[in-house]
Amino acid sequence: MSYEERRNKLYRWMAEERLSLVMFEYTETRPDPAVRWLTGHPGDGLLFLGFDRQGKSHSLLVPWDINIALIYAQADSLVAYAEFERQPLKALKRALGYFNTPLGSKVEIPPVTPYPLFLNYVEALIDFEVLCRNGGIHQEVETFRAVKDEEEIGIYRTLSDITNELIDALEQHIRSGDLSTEGAVALFIEAECRKRGCEGMGFETLAAGPQRSFGIHPFPAYTGGDFATRGLSILDFGLKYAGYTSDVTLTFVRGPLSRAQERLLTLTERAYRLALAMVGEGIATKTIAAAVDTLFGNAKKSMPHALGHGIGLEAHEAPALRNRADNDWVLKPGMIFTLEPGLYDPAQGGCRLENDILLTEAEVEVLTHARIIRL
Template sequence: MNIRNLQIYLRKNKIDVSIFMSLNSTTYDNNLYYFSGYSGNGILIIPKSSRPFLVVPEMEREKASKTSKVRSIIVWKKKEDLFELLRELFKKKKIRSKVIGLDLFSISVLLFRDFKKGLKKSKFKDISNICRFLRTTKTKEEIKTIRKAFSIANKILIKTIRNFKRFKTELDVANYLKIESIKKGCELSFPSIVASGKNASMPHYSPTNCKLKKGFCVIDFGVRYQGYCTDITRTIFLGKPSERENEIYNILLDSQKKAIKQVKNGTSCSDLYNSVVENLGDHSKYFTHGLGHGVGLNIHELPNLKDKSKDNIEKNMVFTIEPGIYISGKLGIRIEDTLLFSNKTEILTKVPKHLITIR
């Protein structure tokens, strides 16, 4: 749960207590789940030295008692004002609250404003960096869940490609991915990208009801399983690729494979990015985004694999390698694998990445 490491940080930085909350679908904080194992509405309070406790509505009491690794659970009655409740709890449990740590990356501006109004005697410090850092390296339990998530995602994407001839539009493909994910007890970790023909030159294209067009078709897809995300991109070809199109695809594939081989403990993320740029040669001008990112409870986490990144690869990191070539108004190609680095590099993505053609 990494609570102990968070508390060490709180003490070093003279922060009395940290608060994480998920009050509804618009204020969901993945840190609450990360530190407690509980995924419903509630408030997690982690003091700098004493035991943490979880505050939940009456309707969530049973779920919290069965799933939370934080064993101290307090029921929050509907009529109680949130900040009055917090003040009472701090007083009852003798918790100093002069300085409160909040992950400002995960709460809205309005909620932060309410905190400053509701707890006027307290000062607030942003703890988003330490939360992101702690989540960068995965525990054995997290790795087990992530492997299972990728097992599901791999099978869905392989099945989708095998059935591709049945699809007429980009949305047909996107809807199929969504339905298959639901069948497996998952949700999408982000809206699927299905970009065919000229549309593939837009990295974050949203699929439409337009007919699937001949040429490269980029499929970027992931499931969320037990809170953890997956991220896979494959590019297939609709029709018969020309010699030049095959050449461009293989240049990108070769650069991606070389980057994966370079991954070692302590490897600089910016060096990985720059090596891909170098390997792409003249085509690097068509590579318009970072090389990759961490994956976990959020689809984008640390490390950042991009130019001038200060991050390095460390043991038990899960991250993507996803170079792309995008020629505006003509074509787009992206090949993305997610890796787990432990004592060696494990490629979690098991979907074939040679150029598959659908005729």
């Protein structure tokens, strides 16, 4: 689907909801990837979608770096953010003039707008109905984004191939002893992914040798310390390709292990297989996450994080896969998400197994080949 087709989908929704103008914001503190999803612009900026007096739809991109936007972005108009001193309220006011939006119209701003800033908007736009809500256009985009289209699935196939190449290369170099520290492993991934066309990492690589693998997210993310020595080592990484992120976790195991360590591994693998077996169209993700929690609970263990999450332009996006009352996500064809059961013990270390799953009309595809690797 082209950027324009995505925007057209939103214009239809806006017309139904009688929204005259909506604002999306990708900035340092409020980075909404909807801006890139709707225009291709990979940097900071604001995006306005609206209707003019004749009811004609129009997109206005306000990028921080106009030179980058000129190369990458597709929008009907471009105005540099510097024109508005990088103040969203100033840009929004100009947009209202640009679209000639009738007084009294509905104008929607991001639902992450801080309360004090929201008051400023309301005061400055007294002649308009300012909406700032969950369940509005921004959540609509999130819901659209949770189901990937053909182009996005194509990107994920390429990205998964690259991720899998790196997984195999990592296993080989760790077995041979070429990569023996957390830092060497992390920098290998950094270097190799770019050689294969990636934009970079989806998030900071987490590499934790046996002394540190008990942390869900080790701190620091990686060090010069030993990796894959005796015990359990965790490697969690994601590659970014054409804006999209993969997210996998491998556990490297070197024996002899304690019985407690063997048990962590067995339970994690069992939880992963259970979760994967439950994936299917129409299944509530809460059900899957609850089943895993029950499995761990029966073994007197507990997992201190969610079972998984959607991936896409963000490393964590919809759908959520967690066992929580407010989670009402249901799996649909086109969703791409992680399954990542893990257990952590300060005395024994930790293990986690995470792969990226694509649900299609026909089947459940495990896109990535992360695994527990016994050395």
